[in-house]
Amino acid sequence: MRRGTMNKIEAGIGISRRYLHDQVADRMRELIRSGEMEPKARINEGELTERFGISRTPLREAIKILATEGLLELLPNRGARVASISETELEEMMEVIAGLEATAGDLACRTISDAEIDAIVTDHEAMVLAWKASNEAGYFSHNRRIHEAIMAASRNTVLANIYASLSGRIQRSRYSAHQTPDQWSRAIAEHERMIELLRARDGAALAVLLREHIRGKKSVIAANYGAAEAV
Amino acid sequence: MRRGTMNKIEAGIGISRRYLHDQVADRMRELIRSGEMEPKARINEGELTERFGISRTPLREAIKILATEGLLELLPNRGARVASISETELEEMMEVIAGLEATAGDLACRTISDAEIDAIVTDHEAMVLAWKASNEAGYFSHNRRIHEAIMAASRNTVLANIYASLSGRIQRSRYSAHQTPDQWSRAIAEHERMIELLRARDGAALAVLLREHIRGKKSVIAANYGAAEAV
DNA sequence: CGGCTGAATTTTGAATACATTCGCCGTCAG
DNA sequence: CTGACGGCGAATGTATTCAAAATTCAGCCG
Structure with a gap:
């Protein structure tokens, strides 16, 4: 791209x-x-x-x-x-992103190293701390690093480029989303399960989980979108 | 002028x-x-x-x-x-396409109509006939229509556009691939399973199957690629 | 005889010039 | 007073021109 x-x-x-x-x-x-x-x-x-x-x-x-x-x-x-993104287009893009991340997770399990998984764990822990400190910027930053690490571990530049392009188009929407404690704890649990599946190199299961994980974000973002865009 | x-x-x-x-x-x-x-x-x-x-x-x-x-x-x-496509890039693109089709299948199960499934069945049967008649062009044509029908049933234009763009880049490679009878019978079986899963509206399972199905094609294409590109 | 240098030619990258199209706004008829 | 028509100015779409880099090729040197 x-x-x-x-x-x-x-x-x-x-x-x-x-x-x-x-x-x-x-x-x-x-x-x-x-x-x-x-x-x-x-x-x-x-x-x-x-x-x-x-x-x-x-x-x-x-x-x-x-x-x-x-x-x-x-x-x-x-x-x-x-370009302005309609709500339906945003939802469509989130579904595609969910699919791309699922693909990345599936592929990552083939070649990801233990060191890379450790790095993800480190970011995950930092992310939890940031949340507890109400440090929203830090939370988003670490969260993004985790997903980008999985993308990088997929060793697929075509995939990474399409992902980067789509992410760039929705970044503003994506990082303006605020989660409820409920949504947050679910996200944390999913991240921990992701790490387990990475360690087990279970690509198929990780793909399913990632798709659902991003869909969870999607509803958060979509909910915030109406307010953000109703200018 | x-x-x-x-x-x-x-x-x-x-x-x-x-x-x-x-x-x-x-x-x-x-x-x-x-x-x-x-x-x-x-x-x-x-x-x-x-x-x-x-x-x-x-x-x-x-x-x-x-x-x-x-x-x-x-x-x-x-x-x-x-642009020339290297073999690794072709493989990367096929993995992404597998992911996109998996996403399409997952989404399609939400809203696909019985009529649309029937149309896919019709194309599938025609595809089998074309194969048996050694009509390769017809085989590829019906096969493509099936996958495009699933893509259309996803009701996701963003997804369809990315898919079309990637498909356009590899079309020459994709439709120059010849299958062995073994590969063919496996593809047929997978198509039939796809139809079952569509009827059951089992998106998650269809996604998994489609990813594997495209990967099967991928190895066929990759095998043919060396010969085709060794100019 | 072959390889290298450098000037002429070609080709690309960027800037400028020309040609339509759109939008604003004043005018005027109903 | 309202709304349509048309002129005028600005912005876009396309063509042409200018400049720099690359390619070619002839002549020179080794």
Whole structure:
């Protein structure tokens, strides 16, 4: 997916990346992710070329890329705007993510090392502590690290790229979800069961569990979505 | 040179045919899919602008789109070329497809109608007949219709889009695979079990079966890949 | 005779220019 | 007073131009 963005970390100041359109795409992704460009906001090419100090050509190429990734939508003869996610689309995306994580768990059991599992356990414990300390940012951070560790252990870059792309599109929604103590304790229990299944290298069972685990998050997120989006 | 606007609204969503870069992207997809542009073949912008009768701007936008989709890869300062799929990447993609189909099966069990299941049964029977008649094209065609029917029954457009994108990237490999009678009879048995599980609306079990079913295909395809790609 | 250097040519990357289309807004008829 | 028509300005879609990097190829040196 994001092919050109991950290579080439150069020492130079700003002109290091090969493609201007790639740099621009990265910056726009960040603007969207950070919320500086809100959903439904129109993209004004003139404004952005001025802001980035480039011409319209690479900017427009970046727009096409982001549109293909699903972060922007194209309006005929009216340019582009930041894609807005409907509630049903969010639910669909969560189901797909659940499937991708299930796949990752299944594959991870083939080759994951004990050390990697230990790292997950460490994050899990840190996550529990963060929750108990009402440290929401830390909680989400460790939680994400756990799921990304499983994804990495799948040793499947195609899978990881699709996952990253989808995650990027819903990140804002995903990490604005607040859980009840009930939901939280269920999530913790599922995490612990995940660790057991990883140790047992039981891919099939882990896949089932992960799908259900993400679905649990899905309902939390969906519940919060209405409030968040009712602007 | 050429009129900028040729058609107002064609049947469909209403945005696709309007952009030159979109038309070009479609045509290039077809060229790649048909094999007219082979993997590793360099894209010469001058040649293609001449061929399509357009300027370089929309062509380059189309190239960026196809590169984001994974059909092309960009070479810094050397343009683009048709993406070639390594054997490991093909295997990775098949695992992801297995996961997507498993997800589709799981979701399909929630809302699939009896009529839809009957249609699948019809295709399945036709597929068996095609095989017995050594009609390979018919066999693949019906087989694909079955899997697409399950995908459609998932009622998840995000899932279907990702599936279509991945399928498009491997189609050439996928439908060049020949099965042994052994593999075939196993595939038939799995299809029949799939139908049972659909009738029972047992999503979890169907997911497991579908993942294994696609993995079975995966080994067939991977075995054929070496021969096909050893150019 | 072969490999290397470097200038000419080609090709790509980016910027600018041109051509439509859309949207705003004032005007005017009903 | 309301709503439709049309002109004007701004923004988008496409083409063309400019600049830099790569490829080619001829001539030179070893």
